[in-house]
Structure formats: C-alpha cells, structure tokens
Amino acid sequence: xxxxxxxxxxxxxxxxxxxxxxxxxxxxxxxxxxxxxxxxxxxxxxxxxxxxxxxxxxxxxxxxxxxxxxxxxxxxxxxxxxxxxxxxxxxxxxxxxxxxxxxxxxxxxxxxxxxxxxxxxxxxxxxxxxxxxxxxxxxxxxxxxxxxxxxxxxxxxxxxxxxxxxxxxxxxxxxxxxxxxxxxxxxxxxxxxxxxxxxxxxxxxxxxxxxxxxxxxxxxxxxxxxxxxxxxxxxxxxxxxxxx
Amino acid sequence: xxxxxxxxxxxxxxxxxxxxxxxxxxxxxxxxxxxxxxxxxxxxxxxxxxxxxxxxxxxxxxxxxxxxxxxxxxxxxxxxxxxxxxxxxxxxxxxxxxxxxxxxxxxxxxxxxxxxxxxxxxxxxxxxxxxxxxxxxxxxxxxxxxxxxxxxxxxxxxxxxxxxxxxxxxxxxxxxxxxxxxxxxxxxxxxxxxxxxxxxxxxxxxxxxxxxxxxxxxxxxxxxxxxxxxxxxxxxxxxxxxxxxxxxxxxxxxxxxxxxxxxxxxxxxxxxxxxxxxxxxxxxxxxxxxxxxxxxxxxxxxxxxxxxxxxxxxxxxxxxxxxxxxxxxxxxxxxxxxxxxxxxxxxxxxxxxxxxxxxxxxxxxxxxxxxxxxxxxxxxxxxxxxxxxxxxxxxxxxxxxxxxxxxxxxxxxxxxxxxxxxxxxxxxxxxxxxxxxxxxxxxxxxxxxxxxxxxxxxxxxxxxxxxxxxxxxxxxxxxxxxxxxxxxxxxxxxxxxxxxxxxxxxxxxxxxxxxxxxxxxxxxxxxxxxxxxxxxxxxxxxxxxxxxxxxxxxxxxxxxxxxxxxxxxxxxxxxxxxxxxxxxxxxxxxxxxxxxxxxxxxxxxxxxxxxxxxxxxxxxxxxxxxxxxxxxxxxxxxxxxxxxxxxxxxxxxxxxxxxxxxxxxxxxxxxxxxxxxxxxxxxxx
Numbered sequence: 001x002x003x004x005x006x007x008x009x010x011x012x013x014x015x016x017x018x019x020x021x022x023x024x025x026x027x028x029x030x031x032x033x034x035x036x037x038x039x040x041x042x043x044x045x046x047x048x049x050x051x052x053x054x055x056x057x058x059x060x061x062x063x064x065x066x067x068x069x070x071x072x073x074x075x076x077x078x079x080x081x082x083x084x085x086x087x088x089x090x091x092x093x094x095x096x097x098x099x100x101x102x103x104x105x106x107x108x109x110x111x112x113x114x115x116x117x118x119x120x121x122x123x124x125x126x127x128x129x130x131x132x133x134x135x136x137x138x139x140x141x142x143x144x145x146x147x148x149x150x151x152x153x154x155x156x157x158x159x160x161x162x163x164x165x166x167x168x169x170x171x172x173x174x175x176x177x178x179x180x181x182x183x184x185x186x187x188x189x190x191x192x193x194x195x196x197x198x199x200x201x202x203x204x205x206x207x208x209x210x211x212x213x214x215x216x217x218x219x220x221x222x223x224x225x226x227x228x229x230x231x232x233x234x235x236x237x238x239x240x241x242x243x244x
Numbered sequence: 245x246x247x248x249x250x251x252x253x254x255x256x257x258x259x260x261x262x263x264x265x266x267x268x269x270x271x272x273x274x275x276x277x278x279x280x281x282x283x284x285x286x287x288x289x290x291x292x293x294x295x296x297x298x299x300x301x302x303x304x305x306x307x308x309x310x311x312x313x314x315x316x317x318x319x320x321x322x323x324x325x326x327x328x329x330x331x332x333x334x335x336x337x338x339x340x341x342x343x344x345x346x347x348x349x350x351x352x353x354x355x356x357x358x359x360x361x362x363x364x365x366x367x368x369x370x371x372x373x374x375x376x377x378x379x380x381x382x383x384x385x386x387x388x389x390x391x392x393x394x395x396x397x398x399x400x401x402x403x404x405x406x407x408x409x410x411x412x413x414x415x416x417x418x419x420x421x422x423x424x425x426x427x428x429x430x431x432x433x434x435x436x437x438x439x440x441x442x443x444x445x446x447x448x449x450x451x452x453x454x455x456x457x458x459x460x461x462x463x464x465x466x467x468x469x470x471x472x473x474x475x476x477x478x479x480x481x482x483x484x485x486x487x488x489x490x491x492x493x494x495x496x497x498x499x500x501x502x503x504x505x506x507x508x509x510x511x512x513x514x515x516x517x518x519x520x521x522x523x524x525x526x527x528x529x530x531x532x533x534x535x536x537x538x539x540x541x542x543x544x545x546x547x548x549x550x551x552x553x554x555x556x557x558x559x560x561x562x563x564x565x566x567x568x569x570x571x572x573x574x575x576x577x578x579x580x581x582x583x584x585x586x587x588x589x590x591x592x593x594x595x596x597x598x599x600x601x602x603x604x605x606x607x608x609x610x611x612x613x614x615x616x617x618x619x620x621x622x623x624x625x626x627x628x629x630x631x632x633x634x635x636x637x638x639x640x641x642x643x644x645x646x647x648x649x650x651x652x653x654x655x656x657x658x659x660x661x662x663x664x665x666x667x668x669x670x671x672x673x674x675x676x677x678x679x680x681x682x683x684x685x686x687x688x689x690x691x692x693x694x695x696x697x698x699x700x701x702x703x704x705x706x707x708x709x710x711x712x713x714x715x716x717x718x719x720x721x722x723x724x725x726x727x728x729x730x731x732x733x734x735x736x737x738x739x740x741x742x743x744x745x746x747x748x749x750x751x752x753x754x755x756x757x758x759x760x761x762x763x764x765x766x767x768x769x770x771x772x773x774x775x776x777x778x779x780x781x782x783x784x785x786x787x788x789x790x791x792x793x794x795x796x797x798x799x800x801x802x803x804x805x806x807x808x809x810x811x812x813x814x815x816x817x818x819x820x821x822x823x824x825x826x827x828x829x830x831x832x833x834x835x836x837x838x839x840x841x842x843x844x845x846x847x848x849x850x851x852x853x854x855x856x857x858x859x860x861x862x863x864x865x866x867x868x869x870x871x872x873x874x875x876x877x878x879x880x881x882x883x884x885x886x887x888x889x890x891x892x893x894x895x896x897x898x899x900x901x902x903x904x905x906x907x908x909x910x911x912x913x914x915x916x917x918x919x920x921x922x923x924x925x926x927x928x929x
Contacts, residue, residue, distance in 0.1 A: 043322045046322060046338055046344065047321055047322065049341060049344045049345065050321060050344050051345070052345070053344055053345025057346075060407075088564060090561050090562070090564065092556075092560060092561050093560055093562075094559060094665060095559075096542075097665060098665075101688075101704065104704075105668070105688070105693070108689060108693045108694065108695075109689075109693070111787070112693070112787070115787065179604075180554065180604075181556050181559070181601065181602070184559070202476060203488075206406065207420055208420055209418060210418045210419075210420075212405070212406035212407070213406055213416040213418070215388055215407075218406055218475075222404075222474060222476075222690075225475070225476060226474045226475075226642065226669065226690075227669055227690065229642065230622070230643045230668070231668075233622065233642065233643050234663070237663075241559065
C-alpha cells in the first residue's frame with residue numbers, strides 16, 4: 001500500500017520527484033470461486049518477473065519471421081535512398097515533406113527491426129548508403145561483423161533476390177537524373193510500387209504457418225502494411241495532380 | 245474609455261449592488277461554520293505564491309513551468325523520475341502476476357469497476373477507493389489488442405493478433421489457416437463481474453483492432469458494435485467469405501468497408517454481422533486545409549532569401565542555387581549578353597520560370613497510376629467514435645478523418661471527409677461536448693516509435709482540431725504534447741477523453757511514454773496545455789515499451805492504463821487554469837458506464853459548484869471584475885443556506901440581471917446565460 005505521506009497535492013506548481021511513488025505491488029492469484037487476491041511483490045521481484053516474461057515473448061518467432069524482418073530492413077533502406085534525393089532534386093514541398101516523413105519513419109523502423117533481430121540472437125543487417133549504392137553487411141547479434149557470411153551482400157539492382165517493389169539500379173539512376181515535377185512523378189510512381197512491395201511482403205509473411213505469433217513482429221508487419229497502404233493512397237492522389 | 249466598455253461596467257456595477265443587497269438580505273440567516281469563507285481575490289483563489297517571478301499571466305500559453313521538468317527524467321521500470329503539474333497521482337498499481345510484462349491496453353468502466361485490457365486477457369479492478377484499487381478478477385484469454393467495451397451485463401473484447409484462440413488458450417496458433425483462431429469480437433456476460441462467462445464470438449475478416457459500441461437511443465433491444473480491423477484479411481479457407489480482392493473484382497471484398505455487429509441484449513450469443521457499410525465509396529481527393537505551416541514557412545524562407553521558386557501544377561518548387569545559376573547564365577546568353585547576370589536577368593527568369601521548368605522537365609503528364617495497386621482511399625478505419633446523442637460519428641480511417649451520420653445504426657453514411665498532409669495515420673476521434681469541434685489524433689509510426697524527440701515536428705504525430713459546421717469540418721490547429729522525449733520513449737498522440745469542465749473543452753490524453761497531457765481547446769485555434777504527468781523511460785539503454793495507452797476521465801478520477809507499469813489513477817488539482825469549483829462541477833457528472841468510443845453527452849446538475857465555476861470563468865477571462873466576482877461568490881455561498889423563499893427571490897433577481905448582462909456582453913454571453921440558468925434551477929431547489 002502507498003504510504004499516506006507520499007500523496008502529493010499540487011496547486012499551480014509542479015513537483016519534480018526523483019523517486020518513484022511507493023507502489024502497491026500486487027500478485028494476484030485467481031481462486032476457484034473466481035475472486036482474486038493481491039499479494040505484494042517487491043520491486044525487484046516485479047522486475048524479475050517482467051524481464052522473464054519479456055524474454056519468453058522473444059522465443060516465439062519462426063524462420064519466416066526472421067527472413068521478413070531481415071529483408072524489410074533492406075527494403076526500407078532503399079526508400080531512404082530515394083527519399084534522400086528529394087531536397088536536391090527540386091522536389092515540390094509536398095513531396096519533400098512526404099520524403100522527410102518516410103526518412104524519419106523508416107529509419108526508426110530499421111532501428112526497431114535491428115533491435116528485434118538482436119534480441120532474438122539473429123544476425124543483424126547493417127545498412128550502408130553511399131549515394132545510390134546500398135550495401136548491407138550482416139553483423140552478429142553481439143555487434144561483430146560476419147564478413148565471412150554475407151559480407152558485402154548487395155541488395156540493389158536486378159540481383160537474384162529482388163524483393164517485391166524494389167527499384168532496379170537503372171530506375172534509381174533515372175530518378176537521380178530527374179528534377180522538379182519530373183522527379184516528383186518518378187518518385188511518387190517508384191515509391192507507390194516500393195510501398196506496394198512491402199505490403200506484398202506482409203501478406204506473404206502471414207501466409208506462412210507459425211508466423212506472427214510474436215506480438216512484436218505481428219505489430220511491425222501490421223503497421224508496415226497499414227502505414228504504407230495509407231501512404232500509397234496519399235501518393236496516388238498527389239500523382240493525380242501530374243496526370244490531370 | 246470606449247462606450248461599450250462603459251456600458252458593461254455600469255451594468256456590472258448594477259449587478260454588484262444587487263448582489264450586495266441579496267447578500268445583506270440573507271445575512272441574518274445561519275451560516276455553516278464548516279464552510280470555508282469564499283475567496284475574495286484571484287490571489288486567494290489560485291494562490292500567487294506559486295508564481296513568485298510573475299511568469300504566468302492569464303491567457304498566456306507559455307505559462308507552463310520552465311525549463312520543462314519532463315525533460316531529462318531518470319529511467320526505471322518502477323523507479324523512474326516523475327514530473328507532475330496540476331495533477332496528483334493518487335495510486336499506481338502494478339498488474340497481477342500473469343499480466344506483468346504483457347502489454348496493458350484500453351480501458352472500459354462500469355459502476356465502480358475499471359476493466360483493463362491486456363494482450364493476455366483482461367483485468368477487473370474495483371476503484372471505489374481510487375487510492376487503493378482492488379483486484380477483482382484476472383481473466384487470461386490472450387489476444388492483441390484486447391480493446392474492451394462494456395454495456396450493462398456485457399463485456400466486449402477485440403482480438404486481432406495471429407495467436408488468439410477460440411478456447412482462450414495461451415499456446416498460440418501455429419497454422420496460417422486454423423479453425424482454432426479467433427480474430428474478431430469476444431463477448432462475455434459479466435452479470436457477476438467476479439465470474440465472467442464467455443458467451444460467444446463474432447469472427448471478422450480482418451479481426452478487430454478496435455471496436456466501438458453504439459447504444460442507439462431508439463433501440464432498447466440491441467446494441468451495435470462497429471468493428472475496425474487494420475491487419476491483413478484472413479484467408480477464405482479460415483473464414484469463409486473473406487476476400488482481399490479489390491471491390492471491383494469481388495463485390496464481397498473485406499476491404500473498403502467496416503463491419504456492424506448487432507447484439508441482441510437478451511441473447512448476446514446470437515450476435516452477428518448485420519451490415520458491412522462501404523462508407524468510403526467514391527471518396528477521392530478530400531478537401532485539404534492547404535499546405536502545412538512548415539511547408540509554407542519553407543517556401544516563405546526561400547522567397548525571403550531571394551531563391552527562385554517555380555509554381556507548376558499547383559506545387560511550388562524551390563530551385564537549388566546551382567541550378568538557378570545555370571538558368572541565369574542561360575538567360576544572359578539568350579539576350580546575347582555575357583558575364584554576371586543583371587537584376588533584369590533575374591526578373592526575366594522569375595517571370596518565365598514556370599514555363600521554363602515545364603518545358604524542360606515536363607509537367608509529368610505522361611505519368612500513369614498503377615491500376616493494379618490499392619485504389620486511393622482508406623480500406624478500413626482504425627477507430628470510430630460514436631456520439632449517438634448528436635447522431636454523428638468521427639471515423640479515423642487511414643489517411644482520412646470522416647464525419648459519419650449514424651442516426652440509422654445499421655446504415656452509417658459518410659457526410660464529410662478531411663485529409664491532412666501532416667497526418668500519417670488517422671487514429672481516433674473525440675468530439676467536444678456540443679459536437680461543434682472534433683479532434684483527430686495521428687498515431688504516426690504505430691505507437692512503437694519515439695516520435696516526440698526534439699527534432700520531430702510538432703505537426704507530426706499530433707492532434708488536429710476541426711470545427712464542425714453545416715456538415716463540414718474546418719481545420720483549426722494542431723496540438724502535440726510539447727516536452728521533448730528521449731529516443732528510448734515511444735511517444736505519439738493516443739487515446740484520451742473529454743473532461744466535463746462546464747463551458748470549456750478540456751481533454752486528457754495519453755502520449756505513451758510522453759505521459760499524460762491535459763489541455764484546453766475551447767478556442768479550437770489555440771489549444772493550451774494546463775496539466776501533465778510524465779515518467780522517465782522504462783529502459784534507460786534502449787527503446788522499451790511503456791507509457792500511457794489510454795487515459796480517461798471517469799466520475800471524477802483520471803484513470804490511465806500504463807502499458808508496462810499497470811493502472812495509474814490521478815486527480816486534477818486546482819490551478820490558475822482550473823478552479824476548485826470547476827473541478828467540483830466536473831465531478832458532479834456521473835455515468836453508470838463509460839466507453840470512450842461511445843461518447844456520452846455531459847449534463848451538469850445544477851449545483852453551487854457549477855454556479856461558482858461559471859463565476860470563476862468570468863473572473864478569469866476578465867469579463868467580470870475580480871471584486872464583483874468575489875461578491876457573487878459570497879452571495880452564492882450565503883444563499884445556499886438561506887431560507888428557501890429568500891433564496892428563491894434573490895436567485896430569480898440574480899438570474900434576470902445575468903440575462904441582461906448577457907445581452908450587453910456578447911463576449912461572455914454564453915457563460916452568463918449558463919450561470920443564469922444554473923441560478924434559476926438553484927432557486928427552485
């Protein structure tokens with residue numbers, strides 16, 4: 001139970017409290033009659049249960065989940081390459097805003113996906129972008145580079161394992177050569193296809209037995225799907241301005 | 245002095261004299277010695293000691309403490325640093341053991357009970373004593389997101405994730421197609437809340453990410469559940485009839501529609517989908533509110549710096565310097581000149597710039613939209629807020645905010661739509677009590693991302709506030725919890741509710757690890773934060789999950805579902821922005837149940853707190869002089885214990901004069917009229 005003295009009354013001023021409120025830590029056990037009881041857990045015990053539960057939630061993934069997350073990192077990386085061009089290629093303000101949001105969103109998601117793999121002891125793709133060139137190096141979960149495994153694995157341009165929606169190196173070069181309205185049009189057309197590919201990857205993931213049991217990967221895939229469908233719709237409307 | 249000011253002052257003086265008379269008339273009656281004396285001044289009301297530097301002044305939106313104490317809070321699961329302003333934390337209760345480390349989600353309320361969703365099932369708390377919530381029931385039945393709603397003896401729980409099972413088992417579902425999987429709505433009978441009985445399911449094609457409960461005032465036999473599902477469509481082999489083809493390829497497509505479930509109250513097990521309205525039909529190119537402020541600023545800055553800005557097909561393009569110099573050189577040579585361009589060359593270029601850009605790069609008219617991709621427009625809603633008392637719903641649907649007519653619950657009809665270039669993903673909607681404003685939130689990044697860092701724009705992952713008039717929505721402003729958070733804290737606009745402060749639009753909202761923010765959007769163009777609570781990150785070394793998923797006002801308490809830490813209960817504290825009387829009036833509004841997506845209208849019973857709350861508001865706005873307000877308070881306090889006949893006469897006189905004042909003071913007419921109405925009701929008590 002909270003000590004009564006801890007209660008804070010705040011009137012028109014703020015309190016910055018460095019120590020947390022004393023919490024009434026409870027452990028409840030459902031009884032056969034349906035009632036529940038509360039038993040105190042110490043903060044240390046609570047943290048131990050919390051960590052154990054988080055750890056066990058990271059044991060429910062499949063190989064298909066890992067492949068999806070690993071692939072999506074490279075897929076997102078190409079969206080960064082395309083979006084990075086917007087400020088220097090005379091893109092309209094609305095495309096620049098869109099590109100800036102794609103960079104922010106997909107960089108964060110790349111970090112999230114790398115953390116997801118690291119947490120599950122999987123090799124982590126490290127993204128290197130140099131202009132139009134994308135290189136993915138696989139890093140062991142502890143941060144050591146695995147040069148002997150997938151070193152220099154090249155994700156771009158017409159390679160064997162093109163993921164859905166990825167632009168070829170020629171398409172990227174064409175985008176890089178465009179300016180102003182032409183850049184906008186190629187960017188939007190390319191990004192619509194690129195996003196569409198990500199949505200396809202989500203659908204393919206969920207068609208495999210055992211996927212999405214890990215709530216983190218279910219949320220990640222669902223968010224990618226719904227965010228990118230939403231953005232596709234927005235980009236199609238933007239593109240209509242150039243086709244009317 | 246301007247004449248109109250003069251007139252209202254005179255009237256105010258007249259009222260003040262009347263009040264003095266009333267107060268004198270009742271001075272002989274006994275007064276309650278336990279009652280504290282009515283405060284006489286603003287200083288007594290709000291306390292000036294909290295503002296020694298005189299930093300705060302009424303109406304100044306920068307009144308929050310500086311530097312913002314929410315910045316730099318120490319990390320910790322149970323011992324994180326805390327910053328709190330104009331709120332008090334009454335209790336913080338961790339989840340029961342089976343739910344520790346599993347996401348706590350949305351909240352529903354029934355009587356003295358809070359039902360807290362969790363990805364592992366749901367938890368029932370008795371919050372009769374907000375300082376010590378008592379665990380009543382933990383029900384293990386995994387499914388994300390376990391969005392909960394309650395009506396009478398029925399509890400509805402959303403299931404969307406791939407691991408939800410019909411039998412509530414915890415082992416998940418390993419097959420991509422399985423008869424064991426539950427994605428949709430679970431229905432429980434909670435007649436005995438200690439022993440919920442699982443009475444049925446309604447499976448849906450996209451599962452249920454969230455749902456909204458519609459209590460139709462014209463239908464006492466049924467309730468309706470509007471289902472929103474954002475995950476991919478299930479295979480037809482798992483749930484017959486599910487199709488993710490485009491509607492032009494398959495009229496029964498599960499895309500571009502919502503689902504309406506009818507639940508017979510007498511036979512909830514017979515609940516079924518009764519319609520799948522295509523509320524997105526023909527939705528193209530909704531009205532935009534123009535370029536975002538940041539975009540306008542960027543263009544203005546470019547123009548101010550003398551940069552060349554081309555205007556092609558309604559879009560503005562700022563030319564990079566190198567390219568502009570190239571065009572200038574061409575302009576020079578086109579007139580047969582040499583050397584540096586002159587001012588005339590710049591002018592020529594500016595004049596012809598649009599044509600040059602089109603000629604050189606084309607307008608893109610050879611472009612074509614991909615006929616195979618998803619068609620524009622939302623395929624689903626994330627959340628729909630139903631407000632049956634005004635016959636409207638607000639739909640937050642992918643890239644759109646919709647206004648929907650729900651007077652026929654089975655056949656909702658879209659009446660307006662808005663889009664916003666700054667919005668990533670429309671998440672939920674909240675009406676103000678009158679239904680004249682609507683606030684949409686943008687859950688940019690899905691809630692797992694740290695979207696409140698110092699460099700994240702204030703227009704992104706924010707709320708957008710619109711006014712509603714004649715069936716259309718007009719953009720007014722953005723609101724975003726403004727304290728920069730670390731990259732370890734997931735933060736974006738999330739679930740909140742209105743707080744029944746009479747005459748004002750005040751909302752409390754969850755921002756995940758950005759904490760809880762209370763703000764006033766009575767003026768929809770100028771939302772102002774008036775209270776907050778925030779903790780440091782759950783994890784100080786990496787992005788962890790945590791923070792407030794939902795925070796709602798319920799019968800006087802502010803209840804927050806903390807994703808990692810459990811159930812928090814807070815209370816409003818009086819401040820310069822919110823008086824004790826306004827809080828007391830808010831607490832006088834009681835509901836027997838509450839689901840935030842089924843908005844209910846606040847109706848304030850006539851109380852002395854309510855009358856005093858209006859006086860405080862007139863005082864705060866400066867419409868009523870401080871000493872007049874003090875006399876008014878004194879009169880109300882004294883009359884409360886006066887003999888009935890005396891009270892009745894004094895109040896009827898007071899009400900008439902308030903009405904006259906309202907006629908003379910359009911700026912405060914609404915508050916004065918509300919006060920007059922309250923006083924009239926008090927007269928009859």
